[in-house]
Amino acid sequence: MNDMRAVERDVDTNDLKITARGVDVFYGDTHAIKDVDVDIVDNTVTAFIGPSGCGKSTFLRCLNRMNDTIDVARVEGSIMLDGEDIYDPKVDPVQLRAKVGMVFQKPNPFPKSIYDNVAYGPRIHGLAKDKAALDEIVEKSLRRAALWDEAKDRLDQPGTGLSGGQQQRLCIARAVATNPEVLLMDEPCSALDPIATAQIEELIDELRSRYSVVIVTHSMQQAARVSQKTAFFHLGELVEFGETGHIFTNPSDPRTESYITGRIG
Amino acid sequence: MSDATAPSPTAPTSSLLKQDERTRRRNRAETRFRAYGMAAVIVGILALILLLTSILSNGLSSFRQTFITFPVTLAEERLDPQGNRDPAEMARVTTFGYAPLLGQSFVEHVQSIGIETGLGPREMAAMISDEAPGQLRAMVLANPELVGETITLELLAGGRIDGFFKGRVTMASAERDNNVSPEQLLLAEALREQGVMETRFNWNFITAPDASGQRPEAAGLGVAILGSFYMMIVVLVLALPIGVAASIYLEEFAPKNRFTDLIEVNISNLAAVPSIVFGILGLAIFINFAGLPQSAPIVGGLVLTLMTLPTIIIATRASLRAVPPSIRSAALGLGASKMQSVFHHVLPLAAPGILTGTIIGLAQALGETAPLLLIGMVAFVREYPSAPPDGFFDPASALPVQVYNWTQRSDPAFVERASGAIIVLLVFLIFMNAVAILLRRRFERRW
Incomplete structure (x- = not known):
């Protein structure tokens, strides 16, 4: 794929979906994220890049409060989703995570059938009134994840029997099935081969029409290929955040330039 | 990189076809180690074979018993002097009233088939088990219409006669025995x-x-098996839910702090507490303080539950920990609550391990003797406990205690019966382990 394609693409809307202000994250005594401000725009792909351990995954996990599951993690600052503070004591993280879906680094389908994998979210959230409605959601989600054609004849077979790329698309279908507004992806292609990666990237671009997608990636080429906005993290700080084309062609911070040209990271 | 002093590649320093001293020593050490391992395995197998042969050779004969079949005349004037077949009247005739009938019928039968013997009637009657009159009396009281008839009965032979056919009693030993003559x-x-x-x-x-110490031929395991079975029900019903709930809470929900650390250490320590200590605890708390009856399966079950809990908790926590964290993240990431993620995904994956742990805990409890001695299950119990739930409070025995009990008795016939009881116990244990393996296979195949 041509990396320069990124320059031609524009951000479609300017509606802010998520606004993070002054976010600090601590793991025990470690200050993992330092005073980060980020705006996630609706119907865009926002990429978080940076060297290992820079805090990009940690920040991503703040956006659906997955850090709550780690005892020692502490989050400060404000993260607003559609103008509501997701760290408000009144917010139940369970409800939040239905709105902000997540796809993980390693494909992690449940050891159940393909159908049950996709249907699990709608079932626990009561999204389908009957079997027919559930079937419809499953089909729609698998189609959106570009897996329907491969999976429609083996819906009752275990999801763990699929190939790596198919499993990751199954995980995307599973996340999409709960009808989220934001989709978080934590290095979704790092365990996949180049062909499966290309398929997922294509899929991410399609998903943009319905969701705002936030993707953490190690690969700068991937960020350039799929995202409209890019945030560069380094040592827990947000170094630079802006249009992907701008960051990759004309970075304003020397650290960003060093990373993009391969001198650090 | 090249080095001036290195030998040129065309001149090898050593031949690969010849082993050097170092390699030979290493290989010898490995061969020795393999030999030690094999020896250890062989010793283990030999011990097992020895154990099984000794138990089987001693115990298998207890499943066979010698019976005497002959017609018995139930004389009306002895059993129902009033002649009205009133069970209350007939019950006045004790087993001492039945014994002479049996002896007389036996002597007549021996004469009628033409066997010559120098024995008197009393000595001939002594060949029938002391248990037989009681059995006959129970039978007649249950069916009063039998009185006056002649029925063919199959009755237990005495323990010494039975031992003679099994090779335990010989002519030589009978010479020295007061209970039997050549x-x-x-x-x-x-x-x-x-x-x-x-x-x-x-x-x-x-x-x-x-049965009592004088009637080894009549002794059986019925009460002990029922008692053990009732105790296993109590243990399963209490230990499985409590153990699994405690493990899930500790593993998935509890905060990691000093208090939970303390609990964890204590659970591990409980697993190492000698079982007799649990017996003392059961005696003090369940019997003396709570006032539960002695010798009852409910008390045995409670004590064994305390003993089994650590085993189940440790096994359950290990299998919960073995479920990959990615499954939990996946469920949480979809908006499942913590409880949904545990019950929908983690628990089903951990189920085979939990079941195996539970069954192994149960098997341990089934073979446990010491705590049961302290809560009175060693008592001589001839009445079957009634059906549950009342039966849990009736006196009963237990299989391992029955083994212990029989080995204490003087009649050599009980050696055979104790070994037989061990065989029954082993069969139950093997059955439970087989169930554990089957369940494990079955559940694992589903994924």
């Missing part, structure tokens, strides 16, 4: 040739209750 053995031999005496499979060993 003449009686000769008669027994003749009766067997006539088909009056027969040694065959004996269900009563498994179903009958225990």
